[in-house]
Amino acid sequence: MCPQHDILFDWLSVEDHLRLFAVLKGVSPLDLEGAVADTLKAVGLAAKSKDFVNNLSGGMRRRTSIALACLGDPRVILLDEPSAGVDIVNRQIVWKQLMELKKGRTIIMSTHFMEEAEILGDRVGVLKKGKLQVYGTCVELHTMFGAGYTLVIQRPINPDLMTVDQAVIAQTRMKNVFVKKASDVMNHEDALKICDAATAAWESNTNEEEKPRLIVKVANAAKEVAEARNRDVLQSKCLPDKVSERSERALMKTRILAMNPAKWLQT
Numbered sequence: 001m002c003p004q005h006d007i008l009f010d011w012l013s014v015e016d017h018l019r020l021f022a023v024l025k026g027v028s029p030l031d032l033e034g035a036v037a038d039t040l041k042a043v044g045l046a047a048k049s050k051d052f053v054n055n056l057s058g059g060m061r062r063r064t065s066i067a068l069a070c071l072g073d074p075r076v077i078l079l080d081e082p083s084a085g086v087d088i089v090n091r092q093i094v095w096k097q098l099m100e101l102k103k104g105r106t107i108i109m110s111t112h113f114m115e116e117a118e119i120l121g122d123r124v125g126v127l128k129k130g131k132l133q134v135y136g137t138c139v140e141l142h143t144m145f146g147a148g149y150t151l152v153i154q155r156p157i158n159p160d161l162m163t164v165d166q167a168v169i170a171q172t173r174m175k176n177v178f179v180k181k182a183s184d185v186m187n188h189e190d191a192l193k194i195c196d197a198a199t200a201a202w203e204s205n206t207n208e209e210e211k212p213r214l215i216v217k218v219a220n221a222a223k224e225v226a227e228a229r230n231r232d233v234l235q236s237k238c239l240p241d242k243v244s245e246r247s248e249r250a251l252m253k254t255r256i257l258a259m260n261p262a263k264w265l266q267t
Contacts, residue, residue, distance in 0.1 A: 001078040002069035010054035025072045043067040059090025079109040167228035171221035
């Protein structure tokens with residue numbers, strides 16, 4: 001069973017938690033190490049097995065709780081809002097892992113996310129004030145109560161037309177995506193340092209053949225900010241008042257040179 005709130009011990013590592021719960025569940029000592037290793041691999045936490053849970057992100061802590069529920073290869077698993085309090089990136093990871101874990105098992109899960117119920121649920125029941133209102137497959141429920149689907153298409157902004165503010169927002173969004181994904185395999189602080197380094201040295205980090213894909217995206221976002229600032233400077237120089245001012249200055253210099261040939265020769 002995986003409760004809604006994580007019941008974990010901060011002074012124990014992920015692997016220690018699995019060993020403890022394996023003993024409580026009656027897993028044979030001969031099968032214990034194999035069961036722990038298989039469960040860690042199933043939830044994508046093999047690289048974090050030695051880390052204390054108080055150093056993990058919210059998504060990893062949630063996946064640790066799911067691992068405890070799946071330990072010992074139970075035929076029935078109860079999950080109470082498995083993706084509660086998890087960001088969108090880690091939620092997608094949890095969903096993919098649950099899709100694999102439900103093979104050959106029965107998973108009874110509660111959730112407030114209709115998208116989660118539709119993706120993970122073979123059969124869905126809707127409760128209201130503790131009473132079952134409707135039950136069936138997603139297709140059956142859509143046929144009975146659905147009003148179709150809403151398709152949202154977001155047209156990307158042409159980088160050559162981006163303002164500085166738009167480029168900065170795009171860069172911040174890309175940096176956040178990188179840090180969230182990279183934090184699954186390294187410390188949060190190290191991910192931030194790599195991201196800042198790629199942003200500062202974007203000219204040397206835009207080679208797609210030699211650099212990881214996310215690093216290239218971070219570098220390209222920083223490049224768009226730099227180019228937007230350059231466009232902003234050029235546009236400011238092309239304002240009518242600026243052009244008129246520079247034209248008058250150039251005309252004045254021309255008149256001075258025409259009136260003073262000696263100065264023209266010196267120039």
